[in-house]
Amino acid sequence: MTDIGNAFIQAFELVVGLDPDLAEIVLLSLKVSLLAVFLATAIGLPLGAAVALFRFPGRGGVIVLLNALMGLPPVVVGLVVYLTLSRAGPLGVFGLLFTPTAMIIAQVLLVTPIIAALTRQVIEDLWSEYEEQLRSLGAGPARAVPALLWDGRYTLLTTVLAGFGRASAEVGAVMMVGGNIDHVTRVMTTAIALEVSKGDLALALGLGVILIVLSGTVNAAAFMLKEAAIRKHG
Amino acid sequence: MKRYFFTLSILAALFLSISPPTVAQEKFITIASTTSTVNSGLMDAINPLFEKKTGIKVRMLSVGTGQAVRLARDGDVDVLLVHHRPSEDKFVADGHGVKRYDVMYNDFVIVGPEEDPAKIVSVGEARGAMIRIAESKSLFLSRGDDSGTHKRELTLWGMAGIDIAGFSGQWYRETGSGMGATLNAAFAMGAYTLADRGTWLSFRNRAGMAVMVEGDPPLHNPYGIMLVNPAKHPHVKAAMGQQYIDWIVSPQGQAAIAAFTVEGQQLFHPNARQTQGS
Numbered sequence: 048m049t050d051i052g053n054a055f056i057q058a059f060e061l062v063v064g065l066d067p068d069l070a071e072i073v074l075l076s077l078k079v080s081l082l083a084v085f086l087a088t089a090i091g092l093p094l095g096a097a098v099a100l101f102r103f104p105g106r107g108g109v110i111v112l113l114n115a116l117m118g119l120p121p122v123v124v125g126l127v128v129y130l131t132l133s134r135a136g137p138l139g140v141f142g143l144l145f146t147p148t149a150m151i152i153a154q155v156l157l158v159t160p161i162i163a164a165l166t167r168q169v170i171e172d173l174w175s176e177y178e179e180q181l182r183s184l185g186a187g188p189a190r191a192v193p194a195l196l197w198d199g200r201y202t203l204l205t206t207v208l209a210g211f212g213r214a215s216a217e218v219g220a221v222m223m224v225g226g227n228i229d230h231v232t233r234v235m236t237t238a239i240a241l242e243v244s245k246g247d248l249a250l251a252l253g254l255g256v257i258l259i260v261l262s263g264t265v266n267a268a269a270f271m272l273k274e275a276a277i278r279k280h281g
Numbered sequence: 282m283k284r285y286f287f288t289l290s291i292l293a294a295l296f297l298s299i300s301p302p303t304v305a306q307e308k309f310i311t312i313a314s315t316t317s318t319v320n321s322g323l324m325d326a327i328n329p330l331f332e333k334k335t336g337i338k339v340r341m342l343s344v345g346t347g348q349a350v351r352l353a354r355d356g357d358v359d360v361l362l363v364h365h366r367p368s369e370d371k372f373v374a375d376g377h378g379v380k381r382y383d384v385m386y387n388d389f390v391i392v393g394p395e396e397d398p399a400k401i402v403s404v405g406e407a408r409g410a411m412i413r414i415a416e417s418k419s420l421f422l423s424r425g426d427d428s429g430t431h432k433r434e435l436t437l438w439g440m441a442g443i444d445i446a447g448f449s450g451q452w453y454r455e456t457g458s459g460m461g462a463t464l465n466a467a468f469a470m471g472a473y474t475l476a477d478r479g480t481w482l483s484f485r486n487r488a489g490m491a492v493m494v495e496g497d498p499p500l501h502n503p504y505g506i507m508l509v510n511p512a513k514h515p516h517v518k519a520a521m522g523q524q525y526i527d528w529i530v531s532p533q534g535q536a537a538i539a540a541f542t543v544e545g546q547q548l549f550h551p552n553a554r555q556t557q558g559s
Contacts, residue, residue: 134356134514142516144357145311145342228311228340229325241343244461245320246486 054252076234079147080214083154088207091159095166100188116160125223128153145226153220158210165206169199204273215262309338310521313352314362316460319343321479327537331528337521345428356514359522362506365429369505378507382530385538385549386503391494393473407497411441418452420472424463425455434475479548
C-alpha cells in the first residue's frame with residue numbers, strides 16, 4: 048500500500064518540479080510514438096481501404112493476415128528490427144541501431160497492421176452501405192476511396208488512437224532496438240522497466256501514472272478536435 | 282485546409298527535431314556494459330568527468346554480459362566493459378577485441394531471507410552454502426540469462442559438486458531476467474540468490490532480505506574493459522573508444538571509481554594499475 052501511495056506522491060513531485068530528465072523522456076516518448084503513428088496511418092489507411100474495396104486472388108488470406116498481425120508480439124518485432132539494423136545485419140551500414148529512428152521503425156511495424164485491419168473493416172462496411180449509390184453516380188471502388196475515407200473519418204480517428212495506444216504502451220520493441228540509453232533513447236516505458244529493475248517500485252509506478260495521464264491527454268485532444276470538427280461541418 | 286497545414290507543420294517540426302541525434306553531429310561512443318555498472322549509478326557518476334574533459338558523450342547500454350559480448354562481436358558498440366574473465370579472454374583471443382585492461386573489482390554476495398531457512402550464514406563460505414541450500418532444497422533463484430552473475434553462479438554449483446540442471450523448476454528456479462527483476466522475485470518468494478554487491482547495495486526493494494555469505498575468494502568479481510577491434514569493424518570509433526579506456530584506467534578515472542559510494546559504502550575498487558603494461 049505504501050508503494051502505491053508513494054507512487055502518486057512521486058508522480059506529483061516529478062511533474063510539479065518540472066524534472067528536466069522527465070521532460071526529456073516524455074518529449075521523446077511523444078515524438079517517437081506520434082511519428083510512428085503518423086507513418087503507420089499514411090501506410091495503413093490506403094492499404095486497408097484498398098483491401099476493403101478491391102477484389103483480388105488471395106484477398107481472404109490478406110485479411111486474415113492483417114487481422115493476425117494486429118497481435119504481433121512487440122519483442123519479436125524488436126528482435127527482427129534489431130537483427131536487421133545490427134552492424135552484422137543487412138541494413139547495418141546505416142548505423143541506426145540504438146537511435147530513435149530504430150524505435151520509430153519498430154513501432155511503425157507494430158501499428159500499421161492495427162490501422163490497416165481496422166480501416167479495412169470500417170471501409171468495407173461503408174462500401175456495402177453506399178455501393179449502389181456511389182455506382183449510380185459513376186464512382187467505382189478506386190474513385191470511392193477518398194470519399195469513403197472522408198466519410199469514415201471519425202471512426203478512423205478511433206482506429207488511429209488505437210494505434211497510438213499500442214505505440215505508446217509497448218516496451219519490448221523499443222527496449223531492444225533503442226537500448227534505453229539515457230538522454231538518447233530512453234522513453235517512458237523503458238524508464239519504468241529500468242526503475243523496476245532497480246527495485247524503486249514507487250518511482251516506477253509514479254512514471255506509470257504520468258504515462259497514463261499523458262495518453263489520456265492525447266486522447267482528450269483528439270476527442271476535442273473531433274467535437275469541434277463535428278460542430279463546424281456537421 | 283488550414284487545419285491540415287497546421288497538423289502537418291507540427292509533424293514536420295517533430296521530424297526535424299528528431300533527426301539531429303541520428304545524424305552523428307555529436308561526438309559520442311557507445312559502450313556495452315552490465316546492469317551492475319549502470320543500474321548501480323557508477324556510470325552516471327564517473328562518465329560526466331570524461332565527457333567534460335574530452336567533449337565526447339558516452340552512451341551506455343545496460344545488458345547482461347552474454348548479450349554485451351554479442352553486441353560487441355557484431356560491432357554494434359565501440360567498447361565492452363563486463364565481468365566474466367573467460368568470455369573476455371575469448372573475445373580478445375578470437376580477434377573481436379584489441380586488448381583487455383583490468384578496471385576494477387567488487388564481489389558477489391549470496392543474499393536470502395533473513396530467517397535463513399538453509400542456515401547458511403554460519404557456513405561462511407560459498408561452496409558450503411551452496412551445498413546446504415541444495416541439501417535443504419531451499420528456494421534458489423538463478424538469473425538463467427547467460428549474464429556474468431549467472432555464469433559465476435553455475436561455477437559455484439560446479440565447485441559444490443551439484444548438477445544443478447536436474448533441479449530446475451523444483452527448488453532451483455531460473456528467472457531468465459536481469460539482476461533487479463531476479464532480486465524482486467527472490468524478495469517475493471523468500472528465496473536465495475547470487476547478486477553482485479553493486480546492484481544489491483543500490484537496490485531499493487530489499488526489506489526482509491540480507492547478505493548471507495560474503496568475502497569468500499570464489500566470490501571475487503573483476504571487471505575488464507576492451508576496445509572492439511576496428512580491424513573487424515571499420516566503423517568502430519577506435520580513437521575515441523581508446524581515449525575512454527585510457528581515461529578509466531588513468532589515475533583520474535580510477536579515483537572517480539573509488540569515490541563512488543552508495544549509502545556510504547564503496548561499491549567498486551579500482552585495480553587498473555596493478556597489471557598495466559602486461
